[in-house]
Amino acid sequence: MGKKRKIVVLTGAGMSAESGLxxxxxxxxxxxxxxxxxxxxxxxxxxxxxxxxxxxxxxxxxxxxVSPNAGHIALAALEKEFDVSIVTQNVDNLHEQAGSCHVVHLHGELxxxxxxxxxxxxxxxxxxxxxxxxxxxxxxxxxxxVWFGEMVPMLQTAVEITVQADILIVIGTSMQVYPAASLINYVARDTPIYFIDPKPSVNPREFENLTVMSMTATEGVPALVAELTS
The missing domain is CATH 3.30.1600.10 (SIR2/SIRT2 'Small Domain')
Structure with missing residues (x-):
């Protein structure tokens, strides 16, 4: 059995919103x-x-x-077939509750x-x-x-994870919050990027292999996971 391909997932507030947060x-x-x-x-x-x-x-x-939603649960299921690391701006533990094993919290933990x-x-x-x-x-x-004006101690760890991505998935974040938004620039140019957000704020022309899914996390993540694991 060969080495599992590396998926890096960046998640923001839209990931947890449908859980009621x-x-x-x-x-x-x-x-x-x-x-x-x-x-x-x-x-x-x-x-x-x-x-x-x-x-x-x-x-x-x-x-x-609150409880993890279908998006959290689908991401956890990805670990059966891929090496998955999640880098989240969220301070909740819903990824862990859903069963994801490798979660980096950029902004701390509630x-x-x-x-x-x-x-x-x-x-x-x-x-x-x-x-x-x-x-x-x-x-x-x-x-x-991590409050405004404070260092983001996990940022370097997040960069080291992101550069390894064979596939990058961005869910429920405007990619306007720095330094988290800069992570998308650390993947190789030909890396497939999937952007799941009901109001996507990313410019498709900026990235070569970008697929935009204008869906909520509970719709888009299970759909993408089904596609990647089929």
Missing amino acids: RTFRDSNGLWEGHDVMEVASPQGFYRNPELVLEFYNQRRRQLLE LKVRSTADESYVLEWKKDLVLGDLDNNGNQLRPHI
């Missing part, structure tokens, strides 16, 4: 009624940590009530927290996080989320 922000830039910088920046956390902690507590509670003083001190966390929840040295814990 609200997408990142609405058209006026507000996120659940908050200015994004209030709840997703180090400065916002410094100014009003209780607001930020409660914002993520609500996201975490919501995540614990079900983890970390020390405000030591980035390597990370804990699994499913309950609310409040002021007074501390690490072993008495430092406040914070969401394990």
Whole structure:
């Protein structure tokens, strides 16, 4: 049996939206009624940590009530025939719940927290996080989320994975969020790229082997997986 071909999947908010998770922000830039910088920046956390902690507590509670959708499940099934790595902008764990084994979270993980003083001190966390929840040295814990203005520590790992792609699949992301959007430039020019999004924002002329599927994740991903595994 030969080596499995490598599929790299880039996923964004549209991947999880159909599971009932609200997408990142609405058209006026507000996120659940908050200015994004209030709840997703180090400065916002410094100014009003209780607001930020409660914002993520609500996201975490919501995540614990939803399930992977048909798109997540179809991607997990791809692993039977391909070597699949998923690079996601999403902070939920729905890919893992569906059974995907190799998932890189560019923007952090909602079900983890970390020390405000030591980035390597990370804990699994499913309950609310409040002021007074501390690490072993008495430092406040914070969401394990990459906020605006912070480094994206998993970016280099994501680049190293993306350059290996025999096939690239992009699902539910506008490809406008940098540095994640730059990943598409790391695949070889002749690599087949599939772009699944109901309102695709990619220019087909920019890429040689681009197939655009103007569908939601729950429609497009199972259709593409059926095609790739037939």
